Amino acid sequence: MSRLLFALMTLVVTHAASAAVLEVGPGKTYETLSAAEAAASAGDTLRLSAGEHFDCAAIRHANITIEGSGKPEETVLTDKACQGKGLLITQGANITVRNLTLTRARVPDGNGAGIRAEGANLLVDHVRFVNNQDGILSNDNPTSTITVQDSEFLRNGACNPSCAHGIYAGHIQKLVVLRSRFFETKQAHHVKSRAAQTEVIDSDLQDGANGTSSYAIDVPNGGGVLVRGCTIQKGPLSENHTGAIVIGAEGVTQRTPAIRIEGNIFHRDGDYPTAFVVNLTATEAELVGNKVAPGIKPLTGDGTVH
Secondary structure (H helix, E strand, C coil), rough: CCHHHHHHHHHHHHHHHHCCCEEEECCCCCCCCCHHHCCCCCCCEEEEEEEEEECCEEECCCCCCEEECCHHHHHHEEECCCCCCCCECCCCEEEEEEEEEEEECCCCCCCCCEEEEECCCEEEEEEECCCCCCEEEEECEEEEEEEEECCECCCCCEHHHHCCCCCCCCCCCEEEEECCCCCCCCCCCEECCCCCCCEEECCCECCCCCCCCCCCCCEECEEEEEEECCEEEECCCCCCCCCEEEEECCCCCCCCHHHHHHHHEEEECCCCCCECCCCCCCCCCEEEEEECCCCCEEEEECCEEE
């Protein structure tokens, strides 16, 4: 065995041995998530017991996993915001959050988040965001990718004084939303993204009868866009009738290589004019195989509809 291979194997074994699972909850090694985080090292898993946890934490180290012990609805982190930002603040790189419910994040500036994403790269897997101001809010970080999969965003959003959204991604490299549900967002958008590339795939974005959201997907500064296999509904109480997917509404400030909207279903419950896609960029939007309800304009702006 070469010395290099032996050294690499030793490094892998040492890392695996040093990573720990820190159990959190009543009667566990750590009573609170914040106490576990203070004791954690890079690569550790912080595992919350089932039940309600009145706490918050800023996750400083890289490669940390924060997870619930069972189904997402069984482990709830609620009410307490750290640093005036949110329930979880992910400051380290390559953080994973899974199998949790994050609910009722409130802060005075109106941007209280279930997750405030500050470090590079975040994976959100099977997480429920319920009645927060922002579900997820990210800082600008041009090297970061945020991936959200198999998650729910229920009754998030606010515009008091500034607007908070189901997901609000700043200027990051990429936002990917997979197989996730957004329902009854309040006032703001289900998804707002300033990412260089925004992808929303196989997801469900609906106001229902009571949601008051503005757009389903807002990409205000341009960037690549892929929306595929989604069901989108604007409800009777929607506060902005302009469109469901709106691109470039705040001025195009970054390259927009392609806009592809494919295989989606869009309908409107309400007696008002609206469009499925509003494209305010100079990049032609390509709409392929979408099902748009009668009376709705498929596309406003440059592009083609097939």
